[in-house]
Amino acid sequence: MLIPLDPDNWSLLDSVLVFAGCALLIALAGTRIARVVDQLADRTGIGEAAAGAVLLGASTSLGGSVLSVTAAWNGHAELAVSNALGGIAVQTFFLAIADMAYRRANLEHAAASAPNMMQNALLICLLALILLAPFLPSVTVWGVHPVTPVLLGFYLYGLHLVRDASDRPMWHPMRTRETREDVPDDTAKMPSLSRLWGEFLVLMAILGVTGWTLESAATGIATNAGLSQTLVGVLLTAVSTSIPELVTSVAAVRRGALTMAVSGIIGGNAFDTLFTAASDIAYQDGSIYHAIPQQVHFWVALTLLMSGILMMGLIRRERYGLGRIGVESVAVMILYLMGTTMLLIN
DSSP states (O other): OOOSSGGGGOHHHHHHHHHHHHHHHHHHHHHHHHHHHHHHHHHHHOOOHHHHIIIIIHHHHHHHHHHHHHHHHHHOOHHHHHHHHHHHHHHHHHHHHHHHHOOOOOOOHTOOOOHHHHHHHHHHHHHHHHHGGGGGGGOOOOOTTHHHHHHHHHHHHHHHHHHHHHOOOSOOOOOTTOOOOOOHHHHHHHHOOHHHHHHHHHHHHHHHHHHHHHHHHHHHHHHTOOHHHHHHHHIIIHHTTTHHHHHHHHHHHHOOHHHHHHHHHHHHHHHHHHHHHHHHOOOOSSSSSGGGOHHHHHHHHHHHHHHHHEEEEEHHOOOOOOGGOOOOHHHHHHHHHHHHHHHHHH
């Protein structure tokens, strides 16, 4: 079956096939990039927390970032923002699934660290800024709302704080026999640093191109199936572009790289808030924050609640909970499933 090159001529079946192909490619590239980032963390000495927050978080989020910016440029503000913010919610849900893959103890107990706590606090602040923006005056400078540069500046400052929390932590979580420290692997058995960086850039390019293609497929599904862009953004594009986070977090847990598993999700979530800032720059019809529908406001509030519960879990550090996963992980899963149910029935 030949699919027309022009996305405007795609049928519902064409859009679904392209969507499925892109989602599969994102899953494969995202799986490989996790191992490359883990090796880069050891080769460069930057550590799992920093590598998870910056390299893994940004690279696995690239497909979703390109999708949101492309959607905003094409005037689809609802799809752009719902994809970005829906992705944060589903990735927090994925962290609860990763908790199920680690049987020795609750993931919040084993992976608690100052950098992970700081990243989660940064995420909560960035989400709060996005939630606040629609209540501010709808003014723009060169088409950009003032919250956008604040969001970007806050994120960069937050990365500085995360780095400080890693290099010079002012407190340490209590070490227990279930706690797993970041112990570098033998770098002598790894590929060269130049080869690792080259493979990392190629995989990032693949994720970016698939994200660009995925936007056309998602728009086609929404149009041909008569679905709202919020529903498509939260339940289709956000989930599909977040598949790398699920695969890489579970794979990292099984390899014992617990810090990277948690920092990759939380760091990726913080990076995903920049989708909204980038989308505001690309959006041609004023402030994108004031084009956010009420359903997306609900998802921002829900994600704030999920992130706050995760923070409580990292502080409380319960060793074992329901089904040998943390009570906080159970609460996060219930909240996400309730949110998707409400989105489907409304």
